[in-house]
Amino acid sequence: MxxxxxxxxxxxxxxxxxxxxxxxxxxxxxxxxxxxxxxxxxxxxxxxxxxxxxxxxxxxxxxxxxxxxxxxxxxxxxxxxxxxxDSTLEAVKKIAKAYREKFNIPIVGVSGSVGKTSTKEMLYAVLSQKFKTHKTEGNLNNELGVPLTILSMPENTEAAVIEMGISDFGEMSRLAQIVQPTVCVLTIIGCCHLENLGDRDGVCKAKTEMFKFAADNAEFVLNGDDDKLAQITDVNGKKPIFFGLKNSNRYYAENIKNNGEGGVSCTLCADGDKFDVVIPAIGNYMVSNALAAVAVGRILGLSDEQLKSGVEAYKTVGSRAHVINTGRIRIIDDCYNANPTSVKASLDTLSNFDGRKIAVLGDMKELGKEDLKLHFDTGVYAKSKSDVVISIGELSKELAKGAKGKWFADIESAKPEILSQIKDGDTVLVKASHSMQFEKIVEFLKANF
Missing domain, CATH: 3.40.1390.10 (MurE/MurF, N-terminal domain)
Incomplete structure (x- = not known):
């Protein structure tokens, strides 16, 4: 320290x-x-x-x-x-703020409904090509985790990437006062934590609280493919920098090709410059994450060679779109968390694989009064992207109706159906909210296939 x-x-x-x-x-x-x-x-x-x-x-x-x-x-x-x-939790926030102010370095604050962690890891991979970089570990992205992340910055830290997760209004303000980001990155405004935030407009309002407490002269890097973020034209007197798959963004991509376990190849386009990369991950959304990292890297003076090396050094973490090849089947372990936006993105990724596609999906929590409709709509989408849909959990009854698939109350009762449906050569997506404990399904599949 x-x-x-x-x-x-x-x-x-x-x-x-x-x-x-x-x-x-x-x-x-x-x-x-x-x-x-x-x-x-x-x-x-x-x-x-x-x-x-x-x-x-x-x-x-x-x-x-x-x-x-x-x-x-x-x-x-x-x-x-x-x-x-009076309160140790409140005290640690103030202590972390004081410690952060000892550093005059780039600090990137990352938030959004989907892709916070994968974007944080991509930013870390890229910025590490030039700086001694510190990052959020695990799920330390809340009102205790963020202060602990700040307080664990080594003395020789040259840049930091801090993930900031919220579920209610006011939380982002409190986090941003601690982090004081010099670059603010927002990924997607999706349907999450709607019990507290109401709708996507509420989600956008809560996430953009970050801007108010950004450092002086901060930069703002936003996903221009997101309809809510694309409407933002001025932040603290600055024009946002937009990234996304559409060529209307300042940072965009061409020639995107999904290669299954071989990653995603594409051409990243930045201010008239172009360079080819192979992202060692699955899903088009990883291209968007790479573009966010490239935009931040450009702001901080990285060369195109450093940007390319960083993107290609990316590593997945935990149960987030992690592909497990057992020799008989492929498992897409994406069971860390789920909301309608992230489930649909994972289903898009599933559809890129060869062979039969099985989706094992579970309840998505904290969706508010529209939770049943959101589950049904997700089921309809799942049916269009997979050959078999198996849903588990009380809310997922509606998902099963939308998918015209099989429904089970719990993991144990679903196991016989999972065994009977999956065949050698299949790709199986496993995704639900973290509280559903779908990591048990991943272990079950590994043990049986």
Whole structure:
């Protein structure tokens, strides 16, 4: 970490420092919320969760080397300094904001209804060709994850890519105040979190809260193929930079060819320059993600050679459009999350593969009052893109109706049908909201095929 003293931390969060006065000048080595990750010099965040209260582990953390704790209530056995606050979660946001302000580097904030993580990983691959780049790990994109991501930036960080996920109004404002992005990237405005956001206009309003708290002279890189984002003509006195598959965008693509497991080949076009790439991933949407990264790379001074190398260095993460070839079938493991926009994109990807196409789909959560219609419409689309549709979950009854496919209440009851329908040479898409635990289906398929 950059030097960050206990005195600075207490001042940043408005907490009460309790301990030896001379230790106020101690610099922390890391910020941890998990007692198992404590190192010598760590600052421990005592956060009360649904099942575990971090306050119960303060003494253990002190014994493991923590130099200080941020907590809502004092430790029972005071061994080392602590900072007393009204809310540890609110405190860590303020601490992260203060730490971010120690860096005068490009920080890219990434959001959108679909493609946040894959775009973040593409940006990381590209920017790493020139900079020592820091990125969001895993799913640390919320009001705790974003501060922890900022606070884990090494001292020698030269650029950062921060994923910012929200589900309600006001959340993006709070995240953006911490991140203060120098480049704002928005992917797609889709149908997600509609229980809180109402409709796509609400989603757009919530996502674009990022703009208000962007750094001075920030750039804004938006998907021009998205009808909502394409309407934005001015942000903080600047014209947005648009990317997308359409040639009306400043950054667009030509000669797109899907090669299944061989990736997607295309020509990326940027301000009159063109270069050919092979993206090591599946789906046309990855071309759009690559264009976003190229646009940001151009802003930050990367050469075309660096841009090409970065795009071709992309790696998928987790259960996001990950192709597993068992030798008998191909599994598209895309079960990290789902909404109508992302499911349709995955079905488009499925349709690019040779042979029979099987879609195993599940409930899409947080879609609000239109959830049944959205499931039905997704089912209709699934029928047009696949040979067999198997749907699982209460909401997916409507998906099954739209697809004229088989419906099952849970994964266990669906397994016999999955086994009977899938044949050697098939490609199987597995996708649902994360809470549906469709990773169990992926493991079942791997074990049986």
């Amino acid at each position: 950059k030097p960050f003293t206990l005195e600075e931390i207490a001042a940043a969060c408005g907490g009460k420092y309790v301990g030896d006065a001379e230790k106020k000048q101690l610099c922390i080595t890391s910020v941890e919320r998990d007692s198992r990750c404590i190192k010598d010099g760590s600052l421990f965040l005592a956060i009360k969760g649904e099942r575990v209260d971090g306050h119960d582990y303060i003494e253990k953390c002190f014994e493991s080397g923590a130099c200080c704790a941020v907590c809502k209530k004092p430790p029972i056995n005071v061994q080392k300094p602590y900072i007393l606050v």
